Amino acid sequence: MKTALVTGANRGIGFETSKQLAALGYFVYLGCRDKVKGLEAIKKLKALGYSNVDCIELDITNIHSIKSAKQELENKTKQLDVLINNAGISGGFPQPSLKVSIETLKEVFESNFFGPIQIIQAFIELLKKSTAPRIVNVSTELSSLTKHGDPTWKFYSVKPSAYGPSKTALNAYTVMLAFELKDTNFKVNCVCPGFTATEFNNYSGEKTVEQGTSAIIKYATIENDGPTGKFFNEDGEIAW
Template sequence: MKSVLITGANRSIGLETAKQLSEKGLFVYLGSRSLENGKAVVKELNENGFQNIKAIQIDVTNPDSVLEAKNTIEKEQGKLDILINNAGILGVNPQPASDTAIENIQEIFETNFFGVIRVTQQFLELLKKSDSPIISNITSGLASLTLHSDPDWKYYAVKTAGYGTSKAALNAYTIALAHELKDTFRVNVIDPGYTATDFNHHSGPGTIASAATFIIKHTLTDENGPTGKFFSNDIEDESGISPW
């Protein structure tokens, strides 16, 4: 049975992704900053027929927490097949580039960018023990510099000095990581699209179910699947490939 760790999975898109992967027969580590909250979610999932899901405490901003999660999975599984870096924060909003406090931008980057690097680097040892390791970094359409430069893009006016730039940095890191690991890993960034969640006060047009299905579609690829790509659920092209 393949194993997957999803950070920030105790609610919203992360939780739905955990549910759908459980239904597909994977063993899911449901990452949550609060172990108590994570266990409560898993208890409810079990009561509703979901199996092979375990809550694990992981705060991506805390090196000790990340190491402890890695040690737990290593002890229980010996390896990790899939890492989905889903944990992220929006931060204070609005975020004008001219006067958003540096401390606010740093806080966003600590989770959305440095947190992903911290988790990824810590778990690489376990992922390398998998026959077919996969890393999916959850990004945003607001990370596309090409689209942000196009006045005709429907979200052109949505500029965020912290959130969008943190995801653009994540995209750039993913390109570098995918190239380094291109012979053995599949590493991609996936934008679930503008989805109605607590994150955006349910303003998005997409559904959580659709977002999770899209993430899984571009995560559970075979050994010949793409790597180093940017997929977006908001791209109308059938390929789903977004410009960087």
């Protein structure tokens, strides 16, 4: 049975991604900062008939938590086939460029940029043991510099100066990582779920979690001839 680790998995897109991967037959480890909430999520999934799930306490901003989670996962499985870097924060909107605090910038980058990198570096050896390892870094259209330069884009006026750049940086790292792994079976991509109604945005999004998760699942399960080092949403490739 293939295995997957999803960060930020106790709610929203992370929970739905875990559910859909479990439905596809993966054994899914839900990485959750709060173990109690993680166990509640496991209970919900098991009530839906999914026994192929487990919870791992994992705070992506805490290196000690990451090391502990790595050890726990190594004790549970010999390999990891899919890593979904979903956990992240918005930092609160709006974020005007001249007023956003350095503290907010540091906090958002810690979760959205440094956190996923630490996770990838910690779990890379388990991923290398897979015959078809996949990494999906959950991003956002608000990271696209091309779109931010297009006045006809429907979100043109939304300019979150901490959240957007933190994901732009994650996109850049994804390109570098994909290049480093280009001669392997790894597929490493950024995926934007779109403006999805979750607690993350006070349920103001336009899509359901099922719709938002579809692209994540697609690129988490692509074949070996699929793309790597790219940025996608459900409609296809997004300009950087």
